[in-house]
Amino acid sequence: MMSSIYFIALPLLFGFSVPILSKFGKNGVAYTSLILQLSLFLLSITLVLDLTTPIVEVIAISPPLGIALVSDNVSMFFVTIFTFFTLVLSIYYMGQRENKKYANENKFFILLNMLLASAIGLVLSSDIFNIYVFFEIAGISSYILSSYEKTANALEAGLKYLLTGAMASIFLVFGIFLIYLHLGTLNLALISQNFYTLSIELQLLIATLLFVGFGFKVEVFPFNLWVSDIYEGSTPLVNALFSSIVSKAYLFVFFHLLYLFIPHHNFTDFLLSVGVISMILAEIVAIKQTNIKRVFAYSSLGQLGLLFIAFSMQTSDAIIAGLYILLAHSIAKMVIFLSLDSIINKYKSEDISVLEKMNSPFMKWILLISMLSLLGIPLFAGFVGKFLILKTFGIAGYFGIISAIILASLIEAIYYFKLIGLMFKNTEKGDYMEISILQKSVLLLLTISILFIGVYPFILSDWINLASETMINSHTYQNIILGVQL
Amino acid sequence: MSLKRTIPMTTVSGFGVSAVFILTILNILMQNMPSNIYRAGDELLKLNATDGVANSVTTVVVYFRGFDTLGEIAVLFIASLGIGLMLTNNNLNNISQENSNFMLQIGAKLLSPVIFIFGLYIMIYGHLSVGGGFQGGVIIASGILLLLISSNGFHISHKFVEIFETLAGVSYVVIGLIGLIILDSFLGNFLPYDISKMGLLLSGGIIPIIYIIVGIKVGSEMSVIVDNMLKRNIDD
Numbered sequence: 001m002m003s004s005i006y007f008i009a010l011p012l013l014f015g016f017s018v019p020i021l022s023k024f025g026k027n028g029v030a031y032t033s034l035i036l037q038l039s040l041f042l043l044s045i046t047l048v049l050d051l052t053t054p055i056v057e058v059i060a061i062s063p064p065l066g067i068a069l070v071s072d073n074v075s076m077f078f079v080t081i082f083t084f085f086t087l088v089l090s091i092y093y094m095g096q097r098e099n100k101k102y103a104n105e106n107k108f109f110i111l112l113n114m115l116l117a118s119a120i121g122l123v124l125s126s127d128i129f130n131i132y133v134f135f136e137i138a139g140i141s142s143y144i145l146s147s148y149e150k151t152a153n154a155l156e157a158g159l160k161y162l163l164t165g166a167m168a169s170i171f172l173v174f175g176i177f178l179i180y181l182h183l184g185t186l187n188l189a190l191i192s193q194n195f196y197t198l199s200i201e202l203q204l205l206i207a208t209l210l211f212v213g214f215g216f217k218v219e220v221f222p223f224n225l226w227v228s229d230i231y232e233g234s235t236p237l238v239n240a241l242f243s244s245i246v247s248k249a250y251l252f253v254f255f256h257l258l259y260l261f262i263p264h265h266n267f268t269d270f271l272l273s274v275g276v277i278s279m280i281l282a283e284i285v286a287i288k289q290t291n292i293k294r295v296f297a298y299s300s301l302g303q304l305g306l307l308f309i310a311f312s313m314q315t316s317d318a319i320i321a322g323l324y325i326l327l328a329h330s331i332a333k334m335v336i337f338l339s340l341d342s343i344i345n346k347y348k349s350e351d352i353s354v355l356e357k358m359n360s361p362f363m364k365w366i367l368l369i370s371m372l373s374l375l376g377i378p379l380f381a382g383f384v385g386k387f388l389i390l391k392t393f394g395i396a397g398y399f400g401i402i403s404a405i406i407l408a409s410l411i412e413a414i415y416y417f418k419l420i421g422l423m424f425k426n427t428e429k430g431d432y433m434e435i436s437i438l439q440k441s442v443l444l445l446l447t448i449s450i451l452f453i454g455v456y457p458f459i460l461s462d463w464i465n466l467a468s469e470t471m472i473n474s475h476t477y478q479n480i481i482l483g484v485q486l
Numbered sequence: 487m488s489l490k491r492t493i494p495m496t497t498v499s500g501f502g503v504s505a506v507f508i509l510t511i512l513n514i515l516m517q518n519m520p521s522n523i524y525r526a527g528d529e530l531l532k533l534n535a536t537d538g539v540a541n542s543v544t545t546v547v548v549y550f551r552g553f554d555t556l557g558e559i560a561v562l563f564i565a566s567l568g569i570g571l572m573l574t575n576n577n578l579n580n581i582s583q584e585n586s587n588f589m590l591q592i593g594a595k596l597l598s599p600v601i602f603i604f605g606l607y608i609m610i611y612g613h614l615s616v617g618g619g620f621q622g623g624v625i626i627a628s629g630i631l632l633l634l635i636s637s638n639g640f641h642i643s644h645k646f647v648e649i650f651e652t653l654a655g656v657s658y659v660v661i662g663l664i665g666l667i668i669l670d671s672f673l674g675n676f677l678p679y680d681i682s683k684m685g686l687l688l689s690g691g692i693i694p695i696i697y698i699i700v701g702i703k704v705g706s707e708m709s710v711i712v713d714n715m716l717k718r719n720i721d722d
Contacts, residue, residue, distance in 0.1 A: 003666060003672075005662075005666060005672045009659050009662060009663060009666075009672065012556065012560055012655075012659055013655075013656065013659040013660070013663075015560070015563065015564075015655075016563065016651075016652060016655025016656050016658075016659065017652060017655070017656045018652075019648045019649075019651075019652045020652055020656070057672070058671050059552070059553045059671060059672045059673060060549055060550055060551075060552055060553070060671055060672070060673050060674060060675075061530075061533070061549075061550050064526065065526055065529055065530055065533070065550065066550055066551070067551065067553045067554065104571060107567055107571055110564075110567060111564070111567075114560065114564055117560075121557075129551075129554060130553060130554055130557070133554050133557035133558065133561070134557065136557075136561050137557060137560050137561055137564065140561060140564045140565055140568065141564055143568065144564065144567070144568035144571060144572075147572065148571075150572070158572075180525065180526075181520045182518070182520050182521075182523075183523075184523045184524060184525035184526060185525070185526045186526060187526070198518075199517075199518050201514045201517070201518065202514060202518045205511060205514050205515075
């Protein structure tokens with residue numbers, strides 16, 4: 001029986017049952033986790049292919065009183081991405097497991113699956129307090145994952161993440177409390193129907209509280225000063241998770257709530273300027289960085305700013321562009337951080353000069369392709385989204401934003417070409433870098449998908465168009481949820 | 487000189503800005519006092535009568551919003567795991583440096599059985615009277631804390647506690663999945679819940695069972711957290 005509840009229940013079941021699984025030999029936990037992620041990915045594919053009308057999974061009591069999980073085109077788009085990337089990451093880790101195994105590996109698998117469950121829960125849930133619960137699960141697993149190595153940097157990262165995360169929770173829970181106090185419900189559809197009845201100051205206050213609460217996690221300008229430290233302290237494998245999965249889940253929830261609560265373009269200009277500032281600042285700071293993880297951390301922040309701009313427009317064309325950018329960015333950052341994990345493990349250095357020493361033609365080309373895709377060069381996946389977003393803003397007449405996006409891309413080009421130059425420099429190389437077949441095939445699969453989406457983006461256009469329609473249309477969402485009876 | 491002048495200035499301006507901010511929020515909240523509206527919580531409490539559970543708060547926590555409770559259990563589970571991961575070190579052991587007071591040792595021995603029984607009662611009767619799994623679990627963990635800080639010989643075996651922890655967590659999700667299969671709703675109440683039996687120990691279907699599971703889970707997680715935090719570094 002197909003049900004979207006498995007996406008959350010099975011990872012939790014796995015997490016709770018790890019002590020039993022660890023009795024089945026030393027590979028029991030690792031292989032079960034791999035099988036679980038494979039089956040969740042297959043489940044998401046099956047659900048997507050079967051999806052004609054949105055499915056509402058009722059838990060215990062039908063909405064608006066109870067909690068329900070909604071799988072529609074856009075939420076399943078995100079669920080598929082999340083399960084796919086977690087699967088890819090697990091396979092990659094299996095490839096290096098014999099050489100460099102994490103200490104307390106079982107706990108790593110628990111946290112990985114908890115993070116997956118909570119990211120999916122954030123996307124699927126239709127109850128704002130339930131969203132807060134998943135917000136906390138994702139938060140706590142991230143704090144622990146970022147300080148996993150217990151080095152000084154890692155502990156600093158974990159502590160900073162914990163403090164900022166706690167701040168974010170306070171603001172978010174206060175906003176949720178005000179919503180419940182004044183509207184008497186936690187259901188997203190009912191809040192969406194009645195949000196305009198609140199007085200305008202109260203709307204502004206709640207919107208600000210939610211913006212600050214999610215702003216810390218979506219990593220936009222005034223709240224993102226801590227992010228690079230966390231990327232520096234965590235292992236690249238964990239960075240890949242944060243960059244490709246966790247931040248995307250928060251981004252979706254933030255804009256989902258925005259479209260539902262404030263469907264009129266009241267805050268568009270404000271959000272656009274926040275996005276522009278965070279994009280330009282992050283790209284400028286990235287130029288001066290010498291730690292390779294920090295470079296890509298700031299590049300992630302820049303790309304998130306771009307995504308923020310795209311989603312802030314609140315039109316379906318801009319959302320289509322945003323979803324393309326999101327997909328391309330997730331794939332490219334996955335490739336980059338996974339390869340960085342191997343490179344840093346091999347050469348024991350995090351300085352950008354490590355790319356100069358790197359002796360592996362395969363890695364070189366893989367990194368080249370993903371960086372070009374991030375830049376938005378034609379024939380790579382990143383181009384489609386950047387082209388569409390420029391087109392949308394051109395039609396809408398926002399030429400200031402267009403120049404900001406082009407400026408950011410130019411700054412991006414400076415440091416990406418610096419890195420590419422380092423990789424292709426003809427100097428003395430380090431030892432030859434061995435990459436296991438499993439890891440090679442994972443990276444190759446991701447790179448081929450970058451090229452494939454770049455050359456033939458229309459294969460996804462039906463799905464992405466439907467997803468953007470679903471995301472922008474708050475009336476459909478209300479009708480889906482409120483029409484359900486158990 | 488400049489340092490002396492700047493630090494108070496930043497502090498003062500920081501306080502000033504926060505004061506203005508807080509006053510603005512208070513002003514907004516005072517001007518918009520909530521009207522006497524009917525909230526979802528009232529509706530849920532009214533619906534409780536259909537489930538045969540005497541304590542209506544329990545129904546809301548465990549059944550109507552059981553998915554949130556599962557999430558909270560997961561939060562506690564990860565927090566305990568993180569504390570274990572961060573504080574566990576080969577240099578640590580939990581042998582107290584000095585003997586505790588004799589009165590405390592005897593008092594703990596006398597009191598701890600009472601605390602455990604009280605915790606169990608709160609846990610098991612959670613669907614009938616005030617209390618429940620969370621509260622009962624914490625009471626049991628506090629009894630274990632008392633034993634840990636009072637007597638030297640006492641230590642809890644993590645392997646042993648892990649059995650309870652695992653069984654409780656797994657059975658929570660499994661009960662939820664059985665509900666999904668039988669009633670097409672995760673955490674659905676698939677056991678008979680006769681309204682005429684309201685107030686008896688065996689009433690309410692899966693609700694008391696889940697609350698006891700929650701109690702076991704909370705009790706074991708909290709005990710492990712307390713134990714991990716009591717461990718001391720040998721070098722100290």
